[in-house]
Amino acid sequence: xxxxxxxxxxxxAPAPVLAEWQLVHAGNVLDRPGQPARGATTLVIxxxxxxxxxxxHRAAGELEGVPADARVIDLRDQFVLPGLIDSHVHLDSDRAxxxxxxxxxxxxxxxxxxxxxxxxxxxxxxxxxxxxxLGDRDGVTLALRDAVxxxxxxxxxILDAGTSISATAGHMDGTLGYREELxxxxxxxxxxxxxxxxxxRAVRRQVGRGVDVIKFASTGGVNSRIGAGIGQQxxxxxxxxxxxxxxxxxxKVAVHAHGGDxxxxxxxxxxxxxxxGTLLDEAGLRAFLDSxxxxxxxxxxxxxxxxxxxxxxxxxxxxxxxxxxxRIAITGKALRLAHSRGVRIAFxxxxxxxxxxxxxxxxLLMVEHGMSPADALVAATVNAADLxxxxxxxxxxxxxxTADLIAVDGNPLEDIATLQDVRWVIQGGKVVKSPQ
Numbered sequence: 001x002x003x004x005x006x007x008x009x010x011x012x013a014p015a016p017v018l019a020e021w022q023l024v025h026a027g028n029v030l031d032r033p034g035q036p037a038r039g040a041t042t043l044v045i046x047x048x049x050x051x052x053x054x055x056x057h058r059a060a061g062e063l064e065g066v067p068a069d070a071r072v073i074d075l076r077d078q079f080v081l082p083g084l085i086d087s088h089v090h091l092d093s094d095r096a097x098x099x100x101x102x103x104x105x106x107x108x109x110x111x112x113x114x115x116x117x118x119x120x121x122x123x124x125x126x127x128x129x130x131x132x133x134l135g136d137r138d139g140v141t142l143a144l145r146d147a148v149x150x151x152x153x154x155x156x157x158i159l160d161a162g163t164s165i166s167a168t169a170g171h172m173d174g175t176l177g178y179r180e181e182l183x184x185x186x187x188x189x190x191x192x193x194x195x196x197x198x199x200x201r202a203v204r205r206q207v208g209r210g211v212d213v214i215k216f217a218s219t220g221g222v223n224s225r226i227g228a229g230i231g232q233q234x235x236x237x238x239x240x241x242x243x244x245x246x247x248x249x250x251x252k253v254a255v256h257a258h259g260g261d262x263x264x265x266x267x268x269x270x271x272x273x274x275x276x277g278t279l280l281d282e283a284g285l286r287a288f289l290d291s292x293x294x295x296x297x298x299x300x301x302x303x304x305x306x307x308x309x310x311x312x313x314x315x316x317x318x319x320x321x322x323x324x325x326x327r328i329a330i331t332g333k334a335l336r337l338a339h340s341r342g343v344r345i346a347f348x349x350x351x352x353x354x355x356x357x358x359x360x361x362x363x364l365l366m367v368e369h370g371m372s373p374a375d376a377l378v379a380a381t382v383n384a385a386d387l388x389x390x391x392x393x394x395x396x397x398x399x400x401x402t403a404d405l406i407a408v409d410g411n412p413l414e415d416i417a418t419l420q421d422v423r424w425v426i427q428g429g430k431v432v433k434s435p436q
Contacts, residue, residue: 021046021070022429025057026080028411031397033082033381034374037413043080044070045403048429052399073431075407075424081377082397083129083404083427084419085384086359087296088254088275090352091116091123091144091158092136094304109138116140120148120155122357125433127422129404130157132348132388134215134254134275135164135172137191142210154432157404159388161254162211163191165202165242167234171221171256196241203245213388214246215254215275219262222301222323223353230278230323231259240269252389254296260284267291273346273387276301278327280334288343294387296348297335299365302328304354332369339370346387347380360419363412373416403429 024043031038031053042058044051044066054063060070092112107115116136123131133141145158166172172191193202203214218239220230239255246253247270254273255266260281263274267287273294277284280295288295305324308315316324339345349362366376385395393402407424425433 020048020429021051021060021067022073023058023060023063023066023070024073024075024080024405024426026075026407027077028079029053029397030079030081030377030413033396034378037079037411040076041080043397043405045426045429048403050397050399050401050403053397073426078407078409078423079411079418080397080405080407081412082381082395083406083425084127084359084380085130085132085347085388085395086123086128086156086349086351086362086380087132087273087294087346087384087387088134088298088348088350089123089131089356089359090135090350091119091131091133091141091356092138092352094119094352094354094356104137109140112136112138113140113143116144117147117153117155119352119356120144120153120158123351123359124154124156124425124427125422126357126359127406127408127419127425128156128359129406129425129427130385130388130390130394131159132213132254133158133160134213134256135161137163139163139209145212156427157394159212161213161215162206162209164256165199165206165214165216166192167217167238168192168194169226170233171217171219171224193238193242196237199238199241200245203242203249203251207246207249207251211251213254214242214251215256216242217256218266219257219259221256221258222327223320224323226319229259232261232265234262234265236265236269239265243270252387263287267293275348275350277334277338278330280337285337285341285343288338289341292344294344294346294383295335295338296346296387297332297338297366298348298350298353298362299331299335299369300349300351300354300359300362302331302365303358303361307355332365335366336370339375344383345371345375345379346384347376348384358420360422363416363419367416373413376416377412 022045026041029038029041042054060066147153148155164172193199252272255271257263258278260279263284275296381395385391405426408418410418412418
């Protein structure tokens with residue numbers, strides 16, 4: 001009787017899943033950015049993970065444990081490297097200035113969700129298999145994050161910050177620029193805070209929504225529709241309350257900061273990354289080196305500004321236009337200084353201000369402003385993975401890590417522009433883009 005019962009249970013149990021094996025025959029592989037690339041290599045993938053790497057182009061029968069019917073992906077004329085990571089995007093839009101202000105009061109969350117899905121696909125096709133989304137107002141990217149994770153739509157792995165936190169009248173106060181009688185229709189209380197207790201509440205609200213990371217503004221912003229400049233706009237006790245509360249819940253903190261005073265404040269209270277960091281000074285440099293925080297330069301914003309103004313000189317108005325002209329003129333100086341002094345740098349574009357799907361344009365600006373192609377690639381792989389807390393999973397092509405990889409025609413260590421035309425994208429072992 002007991003044996004019969006066991007037999008019945010075994011019959012009802014699901015059949016064991018057979019491993020899905022693939023061999024990638026690559027011309028060159030940069031398996032660990034920061035170290036020399038390999039020559040001809042066979043990369044073995046099993047069930048979406050990197051199983052092993054072998055010199056030369058090996059057949060399945062030559063590799064112990066690899067089944068003879070393993071699929072072969074022929075990339076012998078390609079340079080293969082880990083999937084790229086953008087640490088600063090806004091997937092819900094790529095409109096800005098007056099157009100973006102209009103969208104905030106005319107597009108429904110459903111419409112923004114479709115925009116976000118389209119932008120996510122563009123990003124993935126550009127070779128960016130992971131992104132950190134640093135703020136939207138409607139929660140659409142939180143939903144998109146989950147849809148991508150569940151395989152419902154194509155897109156990069158997403159870590160999401162929900163709605164960015166701001167002091168009242170600070171950079172992310174959603175009422176700025178709108179007539180006062182419209183303010184009641186905008187849920188300012190969702191993300192603004194005043195005083196330490198209120199700032200703890202604001203963090204807990206985002207944590208309760210299921211965010212992966214917390215973002216707040218310690219300074220004004222270029223696109224803020226208020227003539228308050230780009231200096232510090234939050235008090236130390238408020239900033240400290242945000243960071244301490246986020247860390248209490250195990251969430252890293254990204255800080256929007258342009259002015260040197262706001263950079264220094266954010267690092268003093270324990271920020272994990274500084275976004276933009278435009279007016280980095282000596283005190284900020286020392287604070288970066290003491291804290292080990294990451295700098296995310298977001299140089300690509302200037303591309304978005306220049307392109308929009310070329311099409312429409314009135315795309316931005318008033319105080320915003322003046323700040324944009326300043327930002328264009330100063331871009332790259334902070335990166336050159338930070339890199340020369342050994343500050344840890346993670347790749348981030350602020351895509352949304354610049355165009356989605358053109359994230360790799362950032363590489364050209366990074367190299368123009370003092371980084372080598374090899375260092376820029378480390379920023380977009382190893383460093384970005386570490387910043388996002390995913391270093392054990394992505395960023396390199398090592399045994400046990402997720403098989404996120406891309407392939408390009410040329411050698412990006414010699415010509416970083418090759419990354420602007422990614423030919424193959426493999427995400428979790430699945431080919432999501434190929435020339436065919």
